[in-house]
Amino acid sequence: MPQPANRLFSFPDYPLATLGRRVEELRAQGIDIINLDVGSPDMPPPDVVIDTLCETANKSNTHGYSGYRGLKAFREAVARYYARRFGVEIDPETQVLPLVGSKEGIVNLCLAYLDHGDVALVPDIGYPSYSLGAYLAGASVHWIPVSEEAGYLPDFEALSQNLPAGAKLLWLNYPNNPTGAVASPDFYQRAVNFCRKHDLLLASDNPYVDVTYDGFHASSVLQAAGALENTIEFISFSKTYNMAGWRLGAAVSSQTTIKNLLQVKSNFDSGHFIPIYESGITAIDEISQSWIHDRNMVYQRRRDIMLEVLPQVGLAPFHPGGALYVWAKVTDPSLNGASYAEQALINAHVSMAPGIIYGPGGTQYVRLSMCTTDDRLRQALERLKHWYQERS
Ligand SMILES: Cc1ncc(COP(=O)(O)O)c(C=O)c1O
Incomplete structure (x- = not known):
């Protein structure tokens, strides 16, 4: 087999893709992982958008x-x-x-x-x-x-x-x-x-x-x-x-x-x-401004749930004014973002992104996404509390 291009050695696989494979492996073992790593909205677009897709896909002249x-x-x-x-x-x-x-x-x-x-x-x-x-x-x-x-x-x-x-x-x-x-x-x-x-x-x-x-x-x-x-x-x-x-x-x-x-x-x-x-x-x-506002209020509520609990699990969050994440510093100096995320995955079955993915300045941080239902989010936070309190 020929070797791949040298180019392939100049950059890694997309970091969240690697993490995603890890989560899939654990799920294949029957482990219920709560995913707080990826920023993929869990709510659908309004029906009118989906209706347009279906209607236009049903036309014969839209496939070229x-x-x-x-x-x-x-x-x-x-x-x-x-x-x-x-x-x-x-x-x-x-x-x-x-x-x-x-x-x-x-x-x-x-x-x-x-x-x-x-x-x-x-x-x-x-x-x-x-x-x-x-x-x-x-x-x-x-x-x-x-x-x-x-x-x-x-x-x-x-x-x-x-x-x-x-x-x-x-x-x-x-x-x-x-x-x-x-x-x-x-x-x-x-x-x-x-x-x-x-x-x-x-x-x-x-x-x-x-x-x-x-x-x-x-x-x-x-x-x-x-x-x-x-x-x-x-x-x-x-x-x-x-x-x-x-x-x-x-x-x-x-x-x-x-x-x-x-x-x-x-x-x-x-x-x-x-x-x-x-x-x-x-x-x-x-799509109206009020639809966007109401959707944002859902994320804002999740953000506030996280901001309240994260200090109890060794994380000091930054207050986000937008986007879909809470960025938080790992306060225990014996851990960094990668080891915290790894232990949270293994022990609490909660997946989050280690901050190093976002640059060397992110070494001591983790990123948690708001793209999961309030119930699953609360469950994830309970699991993190349980794990973190057991370990200290
Ligand atoms: C900052 C930023 N830019 C770009 C993208 C890619 O978005 P898209 O789905 O439009 O490719 C993302 C996705 O998470 C993002 O967070």
Whole structure:
């Protein structure tokens, strides 16, 4: 057998995929694992979205290729969303690109912009695909420190003193996975100014923009003055509309950046299934703000259940303003995030993500997802309490 490409040795398997296999093995042994590791919404999208899927799938003319740029009507719906939600006008013809989930766009953007010798600036605690995409492209990663005290926001002053040669792309993500940190419009303006000054492409990964708590409304980086020139934003239907398995997202940027991303993407896939685009249009046009608000209140309730109990199981949580996770520091110095998560899995049968997955700065942390019913969540917390109290 031939050896696989050297490329395969430059990055690991996707970390949560490895954890998922472990959970499957334990379940195959008959163990009831409660999964708090993955951010896959447990609630369905509204019926109107599912009805659109069924109706359009039942038509005879919806089964062909949909085009490399997806349906025009879908791109127009994304433009309507930006106008309505953020007051940002974009051209659906040239400034929107549908994606097979935002993850696809993240990795393809790395392939479109990074070469060997280039550097991606990645917050040290962030979604793994930013660094893995850079490695896949043969580029390297410069980790930007972020701290709880600074609300997990990068310090652009410090970064400009320490900007590595070859820096080309800066990743941001607020509301943030895994920390739940949120950003203000003023922060986005500083980010845009910083990137324009240093000739960087700013990539704002924004899948949780509509998953926020305590009355907070997240903004788009594209609201910042001058943003469109050097910024790309990714949105996703996965979390906004509970459509993670449908794999639908979009990139919004300047005509040039969209064209470059499409050049890579058009070689990887041939667009999405037309009924998926049609369902996305329905989601944008027909899902009300009150549906989103009510759904967010469910997560907020789960968040509050977790925030109350986690200190009793050796975890110091950060208060998340958005996204689907509670990020918590392991307080027992004899444990780190990985050993805590491992022991919780083995002894309490609760699966959570070790913080190291999100960068070296996450070593002492774990991430718990809110994507399970209140009852299962309470059961998980009881199990953790039982295990943690037994061990001390
Ligand atoms: C920060 C972040 N970006 C992107 C994604 C990928 O989302 P999608 O389902 O749109 O590919 C996720 C999924 O969890 C995420 O947390």
